[in-house]
Each structure stands twice: as structure tokens, then as C-alpha cells.
Amino acid sequence: MMLYPPMAELVDKIGSRYLLVNLVARRARNIAQKAEETGEILDRKPISIAIDEVYTGKLKLKEDNGEEEPAAEAEPETAEDAEAGETEDTETD
Structure with a gap:
């Protein structure tokens, strides 16, 4: 039995x-979940749809270059924003 599309490709x-x-x-899990939420009846299995999306180029692996920007380095736009952030953090009554 020959698989289509070929696994090697x-x-x-x-x-x-x-x-x-x-x-x-x-x-495939995403496709199945969306179909369940919308009540859509799929004519093919979600796994087959996902494989076809990879084969046709519709679904690609997102490259991660390993660089992350820590959220702590983000600075407030104005001094008022900074003061507001400080008061919100200290008000834990």
C-alpha cells in the first residue's frame, strides 16, 4: 500500500x-475543535486535512530564531504610566 502524500516528501x-x-x-486537534464549536460536519478526518495542508504548503512550521524579548525590559511610555503602575502594585489591601 502506497501512502499519499509520500512521507518522505x-x-x-x-x-x-x-x-x-x-x-x-x-x-488536526485544532480542526476538530473548530468543527465541534461551529457544528460543522467534516467530510474527511482532521488528520487527513492537516496532512494535505502540509503537503500543499498551506501549513508550515513557524521558525523560532531563539531570540526572546523579556517583558520586564518594556518601559512605560510616560512618567504618568510608570507612577500608575507603581500604585497599582502597592495597593493590595
């Missing part, structure tokens, strides 16, 4: 089997 698009499986599983 799917892995080439994502980079590794591990990432492919996680991406497809996450998307």
Missing part, C-alpha cells in the same frame, strides 16, 4: 519526522 517540507508529527497532530 512531507518530512522534507518540515525537516524532521518528530516536528511533522507534532505539527500535524496539533493542527
